[in-house]
Amino acid sequence: MKKTETIVQKLITVIDNKDILEAACGGAEFSNAASAYARSVSCIDLDDSRLHLADPNTVQFEIMDAAQMRYADETFDTVFLYNAFAHVQSQWEAIETECRRVLKPDGSIYIIATWKVDIALMRDLFGDRAEWNGAFFIVRIDKNR
Numbered sequence: 001m002k003k004t005e006t007i008v009q010k011l012i013t014v015i016d017n018k019d020i021l022e023a024a025c026g027g028a029e030f031s032n033a034a035s036a037y038a039r040s041v042s043c044i045d046l047d048d049s050r051l052h053l054a055d056p057n058t059v060q061f062e063i064m065d066a067a068q069m070r071y072a073d074e075t076f077d078t079v080f081l082y083n084a085f086a087h088v089q090s091q092w093e094a095i096e097t098e099c100r101r102v103l104k105p106d107g108s109i110y111i112i113a114t115w116k117v118d119i120a121l122m123r124d125l126f127g128d129r130a131e132w133n134g135a136f137f138i139v140r141i142d143k144n145r
């Protein structure tokens with residue numbers, strides 16, 4: 001099983017039948033894996049150079065800055081960042097604000113990492129709020145907290 005398929009299974013309760021967004025999606029491997037279960041999958045990146053959508057009808061990709069999203073308020077149940085934290089860390093304050101804005105009231109942001117560079121930065125910023133779940137280092141940020 002691919003890593004992205006494994007993490008989708010671990011977080012299935014916040015993916016299954018939900019409207020989800022992957023920010024800074026790169027190749028969109030996480031979005032592809034989640035699309036087997038989610039009600040809708042949107043994913044964004046600053047460019048599409050690595051994009052490889054398994055099915056463009058199932059995953060809606062747009063070129064968009066995660067710090068300035070064009071989505072309406074309260075669009076998504078869950079927002080994911082997968083192995084992307086090091087790339088967005090310098091803009092994290094603005095990106096977190098935007099992720100909270102596009103989340104529905106009970107929604108959550110999940111920052112997921114398997115790479116050392118992301119893990120180290122997440123430890124620095126989030127401390128004990130970051131936890132291991134198998135091979136995945138995860139921070140959950142609830143909108144209403």
Ligand SMILES: C[S@@+](CC[C@H](N)C(=O)[O-])C[C@H]1O[C@@H](n2cnc3c(N)ncnc32)[C@H](O)[C@@H]1O
Binds near residue numbers: 025027028083
């Ligand atoms: C490590 S890469 C790809 C991560 C991807 N989730 C994966 O698993 O392949 C990180 C990505 O973050 C994107 N990125 C950086 N800043 C961004 C921003 N402000 N808004 C959207 N995407 C951004 C980069 O373009 C890059 O594709």
